[in-house]
Amino acid sequence: MKKTHLVLLTDGVQVKPGTEQVVELRFRVDEGYHINSHAPMDDLLIPTALKFAPGAVKVVSTVYPQGEIIKLTGNGEGLDVYQGEFKVQVKLVAPRGFSTMTGTVKYQACDNEACFPPKTLAVKLAVTAK
Numbered sequence: 001m002k003k004t005h006l007v008l009l010t011d012g013v014q015v016k017p018g019t020e021q022v023v024e025l026r027f028r029v030d031e032g033y034h035i036n037s038h039a040p041m042d043d044l045l046i047p048t049a050l051k052f053a054p055g056a057v058k059v060v061s062t063v064y065p066q067g068e069i070i071k072l073t074g075n076g077e078g079l080d081v082y083q084g085e086f087k088v089q090v091k092l093v094a095p096r097g098f099s100t101m102t103g104t105v106k107y108q109a110c111d112n113e114a115c116f117p118p119k120t121l122a123v124k125l126a127v128t129a130k
Contacts, residue, residue, distance in 0.1 A: 004121055005030045005109035009085070012126035017096035020060055024087045025050070025125070027105070034081035035107045037067025041080045045108070046118045050088055052103035057127050059101075060091040072112055081110075094129035101125040 009026040029035055036045045052059050065087055067080035092101075105121045 003030070004119060005033045005116070006035060006105065006107055006119070006121050008105075008121065008123055008125075010125065012128065014128045014130070015092070015094050017094060017129035020091055020093050022063075022089050022091045024089055025123075026085060026087050027082075028085045029083055029109070031084075033109045033111050034070065034079070034083045035109050037080040037082055038064035039067070039080060041077060045079075046106070048082065048105065048107040050090075050103065050105045050123070052090075052101050052123070055101060056099045057092050057094045057101050060093060063089040063091075092127070094127045096129050099127045099129070101127055 007028045009028055010024070013023040015021045015023065035048055038048050040047050048064070050062055065082070067082055069078045070081055071078045101124070103123045105123055106118060107121065108118045109116050
């Protein structure tokens with residue numbers, strides 16, 4: 001199995017139907033690794049980006065957490081990254097009943113030595129609105 005370095009810990013949420021609500025999606029970066037935040041300090045770095053496919057549940061907005069600034073040897077600037085667990089807030093409107101949201105998170109994982117090629121994590125979220 002190929003290492004993904006990133007896991008979605010939230011598999012389902014419960015909301016009220018037909019109203020805008022904010023849900024938190026919890027992610028975890030594997031120990032010893034970090035991923036660039038949604039707003040990396042260098043244009044050459046690949047930002048973490050969560051996108052959902054159009055469907056019954058409408059995504060109104062997505063709010064990413066502040067990254068953590070880390071300094072690596074040989075990197076004077078520092079990096080804006082996510083490590084360990086972090087939460088992304090998604091404001092959504094769901095119809096009554098059960099829906100499944102599908103989407104992707106594009107990200108680039110690195111350790112203290114090197115970065116891996118960018119990856120895309122498939123995301124699936126069960127939404128119950130009642």
